[in-house]
Amino acid sequence: MKHVLKKGLLSMGALAFITAAAFANPYEKYEGTTIVVSWPALSHFKKAEELVAEFTEETGIEVEIDALQYLKLRDRQLLEMSKDEGEYDVVSWVVMWKGEYVSKGLLTPLSQFYTSGSLVDPNYDLDDIADAYLQNGGIVGGKKGYMPGKSGAMYGVPFGAETSILAYRKDIFEEQGLKVPETYDELRDVMQKLHEAGIPALTSRGKTGHQITAAWLLHLAPLGGKIFDDQWNPVINSPEAVEAAQVLREVAQTGPKGIPTFGFGEAAAAFLQGEAAMHLDTLKIAAMSRDPKLSKIDGKVGYALHPVGSRCGSETGGFAAGIPANAPNKEAAFLFLQYITSKAGDQRMVELGGDPVRISTLENNADKFDEYAVVAEQLPCADPDWRPLIPEWNELNIDVLGQALTEVITTDKPIQPIMDAANEKARAIMEREGYYLWQ
Amino acid sequence: MTVLTQSRKPRFAAETMTPYTFITPAILVMLGGLLYPVFMAFYLSFYDWEIGRDLAKAPFLGVDNFVRMVQDPQVWEVLWVTLRFGFWTITIEMTLGVALALLLEKPIRGASIFRTIFILPLMVSPVVVGLIWRYLFDARIGWINYYLGAFFGIEPQVWLGDADLAFFAIVFTDIWQWTPFIFIIVIAGLQALPSEVVEASTIDGANWYQQIFLVKLPMIKSILIIALLMRLIDVFRGLEVMLIMTGGGPGRSTELLSLHIYNRAFDTQQLGYASAISVLLILIVFAISTAILTMANPMKSKSDV
Numbered sequence: 001m002k003h004v005l006k007k008g009l010l011s012m013g014a015l016a017f018i019t020a021a022a023f024a025n026p027y028e029k030y031e032g033t034t035i036v037v038s039w040p041a042l043s044h045f046k047k048a049e050e051l052v053a054e055f056t057e058e059t060g061i062e063v064e065i066d067a068l069q070y071l072k073l074r075d076r077q078l079l080e081m082s083k084d085e086g087e088y089d090v091v092s093w094v095v096m097w098k099g100e101y102v103s104k105g106l107l108t109p110l111s112q113f114y115t116s117g118s119l120v121d122p123n124y125d126l127d128d129i130a131d132a133y134l135q136n137g138g139i140v141g142g143k144k145g146y147m148p149g150k151s152g153a154m155y156g157v158p159f160g161a162e163t164s165i166l167a168y169r170k171d172i173f174e175e176q177g178l179k180v181p182e183t184y185d186e187l188r189d190v191m192q193k194l195h196e197a198g199i200p201a202l203t204s205r206g207k208t209g210h211q212i213t214a215a216w217l218l219h220l221a222p223l224g225g226k227i228f229d230d231q232w233n234p235v236i237n238s239p240e241a242v243e244a245a246q247v248l249r250e251v252a253q254t255g256p257k258g259i260p261t262f263g264f265g266e267a268a269a270a271f272l273q274g275e276a277a278m279h280l281d282t283l284k285i286a287a288m289s290r291d292p293k294l295s296k297i298d299g300k301v302g303y304a305l306h307p308v309g310s311r312c313g314s315e316t317g318g319f320a321a322g323i324p325a326n327a328p329n330k331e332a333a334f335l336f337l338q339y340i341t342s343k344a345g346d347q348r349m350v351e352l353g354g355d356p357v358r359i360s361t362l363e364n365n366a367d368k369f370d371e372y373a374v375v376a377e378q379l380p381c382a383d384p385d386w387r388p389l390i391p392e393w394n395e396l397n398i399d400v401l402g403q404a405l406t407e408v409i410t411t412d413k414p415i416q417p418i419m420d421a422a423n424e425k426a427r428a429i430m431e432r433e434g435y436y437l438w439q
Numbered sequence: 440m441t442v443l444t445q446s447r448k449p450r451f452a453a454e455t456m457t458p459y460t461f462i463t464p465a466i467l468v469m470l471g472g473l474l475y476p477v478f479m480a481f482y483l484s485f486y487d488w489e490i491g492r493d494l495a496k497a498p499f500l501g502v503d504n505f506v507r508m509v510q511d512p513q514v515w516e517v518l519w520v521t522l523r524f525g526f527w528t529i530t531i532e533m534t535l536g537v538a539l540a541l542l543l544e545k546p547i548r549g550a551s552i553f554r555t556i557f558i559l560p561l562m563v564s565p566v567v568v569g570l571i572w573r574y575l576f577d578a579r580i581g582w583i584n585y586y587l588g589a590f591f592g593i594e595p596q597v598w599l600g601d602a603d604l605a606f607f608a609i610v611f612t613d614i615w616q617w618t619p620f621i622f623i624i625v626i627a628g629l630q631a632l633p634s635e636v637v638e639a640s641t642i643d644g645a646n647w648y649q650q651i652f653l654v655k656l657p658m659i660k661s662i663l664i665i666a667l668l669m670r671l672i673d674v675f676r677g678l679e680v681m682l683i684m685t686g687g688g689p690g691r692s693t694e695l696l697s698l699h700i701y702n703r704a705f706d707t708q709q710l711g712y713a714s715a716i717s718v719l720l721i722l723i724v725f726a727i728s729t730a731i732l733t734m735a736n737p738m739k740s741k742s743d744v
Contacts, residue, residue, distance in 0.1 A: 075490070075705050082491040100708075104491040206600070208688025209706070258578030260600030260689050270579060395707040399513075406690045410601065 026118065030332040031060030037336070038077055039092035040070035040319065043287065044160040047352040048340065054348070055339050061332050070094060071210065077324075081106040086326035089333035092319045095137040098156060100391040101322075102140040107155045108323040110138075113334040114154075121338055128343065128358045132382035133158035136389075137320025146389035156320035157341045158357045162282040163306075163382040164218055164314040165374050167289065170302040172199060172277045180302065184223060184309040187280075188250060194277050195254035203267045203276035204251045206259035206409055209402035214264075214317075215251075216405050218280060219244040221313035221386040222306060227396070227426075228388055232435045234426035236401065237419040240310070245408045245415045252409040260410050272297060280306065282317065286371040287353050303371040305378050312381040318355075392433050400425045477721065483714035490710060497711070504715035514716060516691050517699040524606070524695060525674040528613040532670060535614070536621025537663070541651060543622075544629045554626070558619045565616075569683025572612045573599065576684070602692035605685050609693045612680060617670060624666045628659035664735045668728060675724050696720055 037052075039045045045067060052063050066088070068076055074097055080086045081101070093101060101107050113119050114126070126134075135148055138156035142149025168180055176197055181187035191201035205211040220226070225240030235241065252259045256270045264281065268288055271279040272295040279285050286303060289295045306314040323333045339345050346361040350369075356362055362376040387393065404422035408415055430436065484504050488497035508514050539557070543550050560568070575581050576598035587593040598604045632655060640654045656663070678697040681687060687694030687702065694702070700720065704713035 078491040100491075104489070106491055207686060208690060209686060256579065257595055258597050258600055260597060261578060261685075266579075273579075275579065391708075395709075398702070398706045403690055406688060410689050 026121075027059035027061060027335060030329070030335065032062070033329050033332045034062040034064055035089035035329050035332050035336055036064045036066060036087050037090040037092070038066045038068070038073065038080070038088045039090075039321070040073055040094075040160075041067040042070055042160065043284065043291075044319075044349070044354040045092070047354040048159075048349060050352050051340055051345060051348050055336060059335065059339070061336065063336065077101075078104075078106070081324045081326060083326060085328065086324050087328075088324050089327040089329045090321055090336060091324055092159060092321040093137075093156070095161070095317055095320055096387065096389050096393055096397070098137065098140055098320065099146045099389045100394070102155055103391055106325055108325050108327065108330060110154045110157070110322065110334070113331070113338075119331060119334055119338075121342060124338060124342055128360050129158060129341070130161070130357055130359055130379050130382070132163065132316045132379055132384045133161035133318075133320075133357050135384035136316035136382075137161055137318070138322070144385070144388070144390075147385060156322035157337050158318070159321045159337075159341055160319035160355065161316070161357050162284055162318035162355060163316055163375065163378055164281055165283050165286075165306055165371060165378055166304045167271065167279040167285045167371075168302050168304065169274075169277045169297065169300055171300045173302075180304045181307050182305070184219070184247065184307050187307045188247065190278075191250060191254045200256035200270075200276045201254040202251050202278040202280060203256050203262070203270040204248070204259050205262050205264055205267045205281070206248075206252055206406075207261055207263045207266075208406045209398045211263045211402075212248075212260075212405045212409070213397045213401040214315075215281075216244055216248050216401065217387050218306075218315055219247045219309075221315070221383050222309035222311060223247070224310035226385075232430055234396075234423050234430065236426060237416065237423040242415050242419050245405060245419060248405065249408050249415070260406065269294075282315070283371060283375050284318075284355060286369065287355065291353075301370075303374040305374060306381070313383045313386065314378050314381055315386050316382045316384045392429060395429055396426050400429065480714045480717045480721065483711050484718050486711045488710045489708045500711065504712050505718075507712065508715050508719060513691065513699065514696075514719070517694045517696050520606075520691065520694060521675065521696045524610060524613070524693075525671065527610045528617070528674065529667065529670050531610075531614050532618045532621050533663070533667065535618045536666075537625050537656070539618070539622050540625035540629055541655070544626055554623075558623055560616045561619045561623070563616070565677065565679035566683060568612065568616050569680040572608070572615075572680070573684045576608050599685050600689055602689055605689060605693050609681055609684060612684065616680075617673070621666050621670070624662055625659065628662035629655060632658055660735065664731060668731050671727055671731070672724055675720055675727075696723075 049065065052065065055061065056063055066076075071094075073091075073093065077088065077091045077093065078101075080088050081091065082104075098107075134154075134157075137158045138154050139148050139152050140146060140155050141152035166181070172178075172194075173180060176194065176199070178190055178193060179186070181190045187202075194201040205215040220241060223240050223244050225235070225238055225244055227234060227236055229235050256275045258266070258270075262270070267281065268279065268285055270276050271285065272289060274296050286301070289301045290298055292298065306312070321337055323330050323337070327333055340349075341357060343358060343360060346356045346358045347364070350356050350361055350365050356365070359376065359379070362372045362379075366372045366376065387397075400422050404418050407413065407418050485500060485502070486494070486497040487500050487504075488494055543554060563571070575583050578584060578595060578597040578600065581598070583598065584595040588595060596604055598608050636658070637650065637654060640650055645654065674695070676697055678695060678701055681693050681695055681698050682701065685693040687698050691699075696716070697720065700713050700716050703709050703716065
């Protein structure tokens with residue numbers, strides 16, 4: 001009897017424990033903890049501040065945000081993450097830095113959290129996050145070192161991720177009797193017609209360095225080009241790459257004045273202030289065009305798929321967030337990441353004016369925002385391999401392509417020799433970094 | 440021959456050493472602050488190091504970074520840009536600054552108000568100067584295009600997107616900010632000149648031209664040299680305005696040596712290589728400063744010989 005009673009009590013105790021565990025607050029253990037987040041001072045992240053406040057209210061975990069201009073984040077994060085004890089618990093990186101961060105051992109693999117029953121939310125549904133975003137911003141490894149594959153591992157979750165779509169002025173296209181371009185041939189034709197009508201056609205980034213390379217890459221993927229062949233030989237002087245540079249030159253010649261000085265902000269401003277008929281870049285332009293503080297063209301903008309060249313392809317970029325290897329509060333940091341990218345968090349980001357990363361969020365809100373249906377249709381074509389996310393990319397991006405492409409758009413010199421010279425420089429860099437030792 | 444003897448205090452007498460004792464802490468702090476970064480620049484220039492990697496494990500490259508630097512056409516390109524920039528800015532700033540100081544040295548009506556307004560650019564931080572002029576030169580919204588169009592019918596120019604125009608723009612901005620510096624130094628020198636000498640030259644019949652070029656400017660020669668030296672060092676050191684206005688572009692048309700070092704160090708993460716170029720910069724500045732000071736040592740006089 002005593003034995004039975006003991007067994008019964010133990011069973012009840014176990015049941016009570018299981019029930020308690022089921023209803024336990026997973027955040028309770030971390031209440032009062034302060035986590036420090038490093039992310040960019042960009043629109044999506046500014047809007048996320050309200051979600052962060054809600055996170056603190058719900059969980060008791062305090063969040064301190066260190067927001068910097070996005071191209072300046074890397075220096076600060078690298079310095080902080082290379083200390084023995086860092087201050088950041090969460091860092092948000094431009095996707096092209098992930099390879100560098102991981103190769104230097106600065107990030108924590110997220111598998112240890114996603115396999116922890118006490119931390120992971122069973123309703124989180126990682127599969128619902130757009131695959132291209134996840135691959136682009138969060139996964140490191142695989143055959144190329146920056147993609148999924150047998151050696152791939154997850155280091156980050158997309159947040160503020162993006163792909164490219166075409167935004168166009170419905171009123172101008174209607175007035176001019178133009179069809180929205182679906183292919184690159186049509187796009188070039190429309191640019192020319194708009195230019196002849198005295199209307200600046202397509203705005204673009206064009207500032208020396210990262211910005212102009214990003215603009216060229218937008219055209220390179222759909223036109224069938226790439227940066228390296230399978231043996232890491234640079235092919236930036238291929239016919240496709242030269243054609244992409246030619247398109248960029250035509251964009252600069254037919255677009256608004258000042259493209260060689262435009263970063264993303266200036267290019268977007270030219271469109272939002274009504275000084276260009278089209279904008280082909282990140283989907284972030286849609287939320288910006290609705291913002292009366294930024295835009296004079298609210299209600300006049302239509303959205304279409306990124307024009308197709310020899311294949312369909314759009315960029316994958318923006319940001320992902322992860323946890324530094326030297327973060328003092330890793331578990332609380334994971335709970336924060338999980339919260340802001342959960343289904344509820346993603347939906348809340350939409351309500352706050354940010355950009356979702358989940359397919360279900362895009363589909364559920366397609367009737368509210370014109371661009372969402374286009375983005376959902378574009379995402380299967382989004383190319384997570386549209387640029388190589390290797391540590392050497394920064395030098396190629398800024399120093400080699402960023403210089404050569406400036407020459408393309410600011411001079412009338414033949415493009416092929418410019419790209420040939422850039423290709424040689426790129427090869428020298430890869431050689432210096434030891435990429436051909438095994439060949 | 441008369442031999443002069445002089446009673447001398449012992450070299451290490453307490454009285455002699457007291458001033459040194461007082462200034463020793465300041466010297467140590469200054470040397471630490473100055474020598475440590477210089478030493479680190481030299482040290483890193485022999486390694487392949489990136490921020491985020493353990494410095495102790497950085498591969499030792501010997502003089503590879505220096506060999507690479509000598510063979511790197513980019514370094515010579517930006518050095519040429521720096522020298523051209525220095526030539527135009529310093530020549531114009533010195534000429535304008537001295538001319539304005541000569542014009543305004545006399546106590547004419549409104550001179551003090553003009554002087555105050557004139558030195559305002561000096562009080563603005565280089566970052567703000569970069570921002571202000573970036574927007575003034577902006578092709579879309581800049582005032583410069585607006586007024587050139589409104590008053591002279593000139594077509595809008597993409598000032599910062601054309602290699603020649605962008606170079607002109609940064610030279611213009613530098614002149615705007617730093618001419619007052621020359622002005623203020625020179626006017627202080629002119630006002631400190633003994634009035635008897637100037638009056639004497641007037642009595643002797645010196646005309647305006649002779650007074651300026653044979654009396655006043657020679658007398659403030661040491662001040663002019665110091666001003667020149669400071670501007671030269673600034674040209675090799677400064678990067679904020681270019682970083683903000685043009686980022687060194689288009690191409691490398693406005694990339695000065697210091698900005699190139701910054702880009703190498705932080706954009707392309709080649710700290711070792713950037714340090715090697717920094718060593719070059721230190722040597723250039725040191726050589727120029729020494730040459731100027733040697734050629735025209737303001738402290739040197741025949742009595743020292």
